[in-house]
Amino acid sequence: MLFLLQLCYNDNGDRVLKELEKQYDLLQLEYGDKSLHSIYNGGCDKKPDLFFVFMNPTGKNIASLSGWKGIRSPWIGTKNIWTLFYQIGLLDEDIYLEIRRKKGKEWDEVFAKKVYDNVKKHKYFITNLGKCTQIDARPLPDSVYKQYLELLFKEIDIVKPKKIITFGNQVSSILLNQKISVSSCRKQKFLINVNDKKYDVYPVYYPIGNGIFNIDKAIEDLKYIINQK
Secondary structure: OEEEEOOOOOOOOHHHHHHHHHHHHHHHHHHOOOOOOOOOEEEOOOOOOEEEEEOOOEOOOHHHOOOOOOOOOOOOOOOHHHHHHHHOOOOOHHHHHHHHHOOHHHOOHHHHHHHHHHHHHOOEEEEEOOOOOEOOOOOOOHHHHHOOHHHHHHHHHHHOOOEEEEEOHHHHHHHHOOOOOHHHOOOOOEEEEEOOEEEEEEEEOOOOHHHHHHHHHHHHHHHHHHOOO
16 A cells, blocks of 8 residues: 655755754644643654654653753653653663653653653654644544645654654554555555655554553564564
């Protein structure tokens, strides 16, 4: 299954990825909570093995708060998603145990960088389709996520991952431009074409919030995907 998209711009590495943040911040003012900052991305940004795409951040991410001076990457100050990364072999045990010991507000800029240095070590990249931070986990309509779609394709084109993992039906459907039911396409590979380069995309159960009941299925499928050549 192939979804074609042609984008015309230069790949200037880190500089271009950083420049996308200006656009995310403008969209935060339109679609996010105005008291919070947008959350960008983080990890290995040069040809990672895996490129994880979640939905959108919430105020539980303390990097969204005013006064935060460190990286504004997904899942800072949270616990459950790091359990998933640890269980699929993408987080060192000492980092994981330190995350489990800390309360969310005990994360600081130094520890956040330490965690994401470990993400980089394991060669994966974490982002959200929507960078608009909300106070809570309220559902967002497709129309909001689609405002970020071209920017996500630019992220993909800059980072150039080996495999893309999309979490949940909504994000997977928007990225692939077709209706996706994760439960009916487990471990199935789709293809997208970004700027004349093909990328493998694997939809996976969303493993956080209400999706925590599917975390075991997500772990099973991710282990399978990681082992695919």
